[in-house]
Amino acid sequence: MIGAGYAADYGNQIDSSHGLNVNGSATAAGYYYSPNFLSYNLSPYYGQSRANSDYQSISDASGVNLSSAIFSGSHFPGQISYAAAYNSEGQFAVPGLPNYTTHGDSDTFGISWSEFVPGLPTLTASFQRGSNQYSVYGATDNGNSDFHSLTLSSNYSIAGFNMGASYNNGASNSLIPEIFAGEQSGTITTDNSGFGFNVSHKLPMNGTFSTSFYRSDIDTDYLGYKYQGDFDTEVAAASMQPTNKLRVSATASYTDNLAGVLYGSLLTSGLSSSSGSSSSSGGSSILPTNSLDSSHAWDLNGSANYSLASNLWLQGQVDRRDQAYLGEDFGATSYSAGVTYARGLFGGTMNTSLSVIDSMIDNSNQNGLGFSVNANYGRRIGKWITNESFSYAQNVSTLLITYMASYYSYSGNVRRRWGNFNFNAGASFAHSGLTNQPGTDNSSQSYTSSFGYGKWINVTGNYGKSDGVGLITGNGILPVNLSPILPQNLITMYGGTGYGVSLSSMPVRRFTIAASYAKSSSNTSTEGVASANQFDSKSLLVQYQFRKMYLTGGYAQLSQGFSVSGLLPSNVSSFYIGVSRWFNFF
């Protein structure tokens, strides 16, 4: 696709420009000799924005995406991927609300190679690296990050034993803009490595036994809070099915560093990525819990499942946990019993489960009774199709013994068609927090609705509201569940509302109209510094296709500001009118 037209960009914090604009995109996909020998997909693009195409960037973005596979039909398959984006739009998130907009450059590269020779241990090696630089519209700070990671893994089966081993090594460095606090940018650096082994074997009565060992080493600095340590985790598990209706299992796990486990869980959550551009990935940041040094944890668990009928199951579970942290020893024993039931109800289908948990914490006279309920129901009423799901839990355990969590969530959806007319509406609510720990709650609610009439018109609207506590990362605010153990000067409180509406229409063949509008406002508070933040986005794209040619007109506007920055909200507008044509060269 090659296009040319007249374009203009203007705003109060950018240099205005106008003139002839050339843009284009292409895709080259194919193979050499055979798809099993070498296949590739190459997609370069230039000058793409929401004013001249369906590319979602307020600025004229350019870049390339490449993926290739070699020897994919052999015992030695390999893959290579590369992506680069320049002047591209990214996102800075506030949970439950439309994301704030960033723009910058980014690139990622990945390569992996495997060996799958029958009778020999398999081996897979992969390497990834990436970097990005970005700025946030309406804020003064810039952010950047880079990361790399190497992973090796191998599996082998002999004499009924399935064995595996893995090794990983990675590092990331990030400069995070403190756009909600109005302070200087902070840095996050992380080095992590680890290796582990696992083995499993079948047992009689459809059983299995498995055991694993993993050692991790973490060295991190989160905005001046440093942590360095290593931890071992050992797990052994066995399960058996003595009868068709009964299955029993037991698990034992031990770690010599509970703080390390906390870090590890954050590393693997994927939420600690330190990038601000939509096209980058990877990297990691770490939370400060240096007060949890010299910790360890035991967890012994036994469970049984029994099927009373094809739609009725009973579960029982005993769990013993011992932990040492904050210079004290903690222990807890919990017993839980549950039932899972499915049946038709009022012409629909209902799946539900209920479990009751009794937890006793040693030396604290705490005896918490908790329970959790999950229910799903779907029914067709006439031509209306409805689905609902509900979850509620009170006093369920967290990673740390001394903290219990409670939550509820609900989601419902209803839809139907009348000939070409279709309608859809949904709502969801969620609330979670630590029991008896004020200021740890996160909640959100959202409502969506859409209707359409064939290709003539489709309209979608949404409204969302959220509030809670989290930590600033390169991707925005990350909600956290164990906020009491974190230094309070790192916690960010947030809350806000947002709504949006989008419309697409094809009133006549080959003529399309797409428009969208989104607005949100949020308030944040970090270290007692409050910021009122706003986001407003509009876009309109009109396109007429004549054979392989498109006549395109578009307009996009963004307004975004953070009161703590001391700047006026940033306004960026662009419009485009031009013609483009696609060619099929091969």
Next chain:
Amino acid sequence: MLLLLTPVWASKTKEKPVAPTPPDMLLEGGRKLSYERSFSSQREVKPKRGFWNRVVDFVAGEPDFRSLVRPYSIAVDSRGRIIVTDPGAYGVHIFDFQQQKYKFLSRVDKGKDPMLTPQCVAVDAQDNIYVTDSESGKVFVFNSDGKFQRTIGSLKGGEGFFKRPTGIAVDSAAQRIYITDTLRDKIFVTDMQGNVVQTIGSNGVDPGQFNFPTELRLDGQSLAVVDAMNFRVQVMDTSGQIQYTVGKLGDESGTMFRPKGIGFDSEGDLYVVDGLWGVVQAFNRQGQLLYTFGDRGTALGQFQLPTGLFIDHNDRIYVVDSFNRRVQIFHFYGLGKQAKGGVQ
């Protein structure tokens, strides 16, 4: 980008290699079968484009010509227009090579009475087009201009009366429509309004019984039915009385494995195309094999998963070569009689 244009222009100056056509088949009594041509897309309806069209083509690109995707059944009307159902394209192609016109009928996007899987096609004396939809369980009727007229078998609530309608034949003189309901092992005979006046057949292996019947072809008062899973074609009169049967299960000449399209030539001989073997076999009224043509392959005269077959007034044999996404046309030169295909 400009560098990439070069090989395109250069390639257009190259002459395309001409595929060799199959030689004529000389048959008994001076009869002959010749290969004529094949077609696969709208582009071939009007191959030569005028000067201004070529200018617009250069500037804005060629139009998006429709191609056969998964063609299934075929019929030719009194004006020589070739009508091909295409479940893969969710519609019906109408190729008018004489008038150099093309039309595509589709109702997949319609909220009311969408045509989901067009299967078999027939035309009546007024060139109205009847299309069975095996998924919605209805028959769709279009006029000769391709405008939707009505459905047959549409029940209240939008469901179809037929479980899986496939074959269809129209007897304009008797004002009757014959519709195969494959899952019911029956042929429904309706008036032109769609009211059922008679059913023919039941499940079984005896003469007059069916095991997944599919295609129909009407030749005067003879109604041929592909009895697919009995591996035969039964020819009966319009009241359902058996006249004769051809075929049995096998993999040698004269037997069938996946009988699909059928047709009658001007001498009353029955042609059956076998989807798996990729061969067309011609039988006389005594059920004797007369000759065969075609085999499996992609060359001209060869077939891959052929489905439909139709023989027009001029003894042109149209074979839908489904997996090769084309229709191949052969010409049977008989002893001067008029074929019974075309308008029924």
